[in-house]
Amino acid sequence: MWKPDRGSKKALYQQIADHLEQRISYGEFPPGSLLPSERKLADRLGVNRSTVIMAFAELRSMGIIDSRTGSGTRVSATKWGATPRHTPNWSRYAEGGNFLPNLPFMRRIREALIQQPSLIDFASGELAADLAPSEEIAKLMSGFQYTSYLGYDNPQGSIPLRQALVDYLEKYREIRTTESSILITSGSQQSLYLITQCLLSPGDAVAIEDPSYCYSLPMFQSAGIRLFRLPVDSQGIQPEEIRSLFKKHRIKMVFLNPNFQNPTGTVLSDASRRQLLDIASELRLPIVEDDPFSLTAYDGNPPSPLKASDKVGSIIYIGSFSKIAASGLRIGWMVAPHSIVKRLADARQQMDFGLSVIPQQVAGQFLQSSLFEPHLDRLRMELRFRRDLTIEALNKELPDALAYTIPDGGLHLWCRLNSAIQDGRLLEETIKRGTVFVPGSVYGSDPGFVRFTFSRPKTEDIERGISLFCEAFRQLNN
Known part of the structure; x- marks a missing residue:
């Protein structure tokens, strides 16, 4: 039997x-x-x-x-x-299937936000509605006329948008490229997905920062990729760690977010940048540079991307509209060797036959319009104000219970709690009280870290949301 x-x-x-x-x-x-x-x-x-x-x-x-x-x-x-x-x-x-679901904490956060829309949201990594260029986009679209054929577009993305990005990348990011080396994607996450699915194979080893946004993306594990850590300190990663991982594990690629890193907000030091590029060239090791936050630099002087100093073509550069304009447009881009762009464009075409042509045209027009720079100035000012409100509230509520480094750009504040509290219990207590955050373990850190996204809540809700979080913390710490 x-x-x-x-x-x-x-x-x-x-x-x-x-x-x-x-x-x-x-x-x-x-x-x-x-x-x-x-x-x-x-x-x-x-x-x-x-x-x-x-x-x-x-x-x-x-x-x-x-x-x-x-x-x-x-x-x-x-x-x-x-x-x-x-x-x-x-x-x-x-x-079943090979593509893994989101991490349990991320599913719980999303479920809570759907069930309780009134939650003060320090978890979602995007801009609040009042930070997006809604009026500017509406103004552009008021005279919008799309005269081309509304069919499938070029597999690499709209040619006018790619031409606009050539100018944008040179002006704002010091990157010189051509439209043939640019692939338009549905945000940075699709760029990462295409890279993991098409340029790597199951069993390949890659290096990522620790902590890192990449840990929150099961796409790496779904692709059967082995992840090895590059610890992040106040100066970013230590490039020599890459050499060590290459010798031990034969890593095939490095994924970095060197400017206002997510979640820590750190910026890779100039000395480490030079050393990193030398090591990548020596080992013939590709680097994927994810650069969504640079233009949010609060002083208006964004740090240069690694790609701007890439003389040998070691770097695949990823950018996005999501953190500087509007995530709903779903516009991202990748700058890579033409052979890589062709390979990934072919794969993306099999997935969706390309992006909608209308958001691409709107994004291209916005980049070239006189409205773009004033929007960036307003965005930086507002983000800095919200960062300061968040820090002020934390200092008022928990002056001796946590530590953080003040970021000079980006959307996030990374904090270390001075008491050992289970991430899951703290998350549930905050949800009960009416707010939500992301536990640091989602990004690969040890328990006791939290990430607050101060760009998402309304300005008038920040102090109250932090107060509710601190109530939950004190309840569990007693």
Whole structure:
């Protein structure tokens, strides 16, 4: 007689449910037939009765069996009809596949924000509505006329947008490139996805910062990529660590966010930049530079990207509209060797046949308009103000309970709590009180770190949101 495998990673109740479903589908238990009682089946299979109860509950949830008090458990007659037929086991499909779901904390945060729209949101890494150039975009679109054919566009992205980006990158980021070396993507995240899926193979080793936004993206694990850490301090990473990882693990690529790094807000030092480029050239090692925050530099003097000093073509440069304008436009870009751009454009075309042509045209017009620079000036001023409000509230509420480094740009404040508190308990306590943040462990750090995104809440809600967080912290710290 079949028995569940106690050495399997699959739960015993799930094994039992799957086995019974298979036997029912084979007609061994016809529609309407009586199944063994929970106690008898538990004795036969050598498991606790509670395990069988869970297995039956799983089958009932799919409509395969019915249970009635005094009548036992039977195979559903109404669901199966004359012959064994039923819907697919969608729960197993949902749990399958190679692409992993978001981290549990991120799913919990998203669920809370959907269920409680009034939450003061320090978690979502985007701009608040009043920081986006809504009026500027509306002004551009008031005279908008799209005269070209509204069909699939160039696989690399709109030519006018790529031409606008050539000028933008040279003016604002000191990067000289051509439109043929630019790929338009649906934000930075699609750029990273294309790189992990098309340029790397399962089992490849890559280096990422520690902590890093990359840890919050299961796409790396979904692609079977092995991640190795580059610790981040106040000066960014130590480039010699890359050489060490290359020798030990033969890393094939390095992923960096050197300017106002997410989540720490640090900027890679000039000395480390020079050393990093030398090591990358020596090892013939590609670097993926994610640069979404540079133009938010509060003093108006953004740090140069690594790509601006790249003389040998070691760097794939990723940028986005999301952190400086509007995430809803879904406009990102990648600057890479033409062979790489062609390869990734081909892959992206298989996914979606390219982006919508209208947001691309709007983005291109905005970059070239006289409205862009005033928007950046206003954005920087507002972000600095919100950063200061957040720090002031934390200093008022928890003057001796946390530590942080004041960022000079970006959207985030990275804090270390001086007490050991479980991330999950702290998150749930803050949600109960009406606010939400991101636990630092999401980004690969040890417990006790938190990231506040001060660009997302309304200005008038920042002090109250921080106060609610601190109430939760004090409650757990007592």
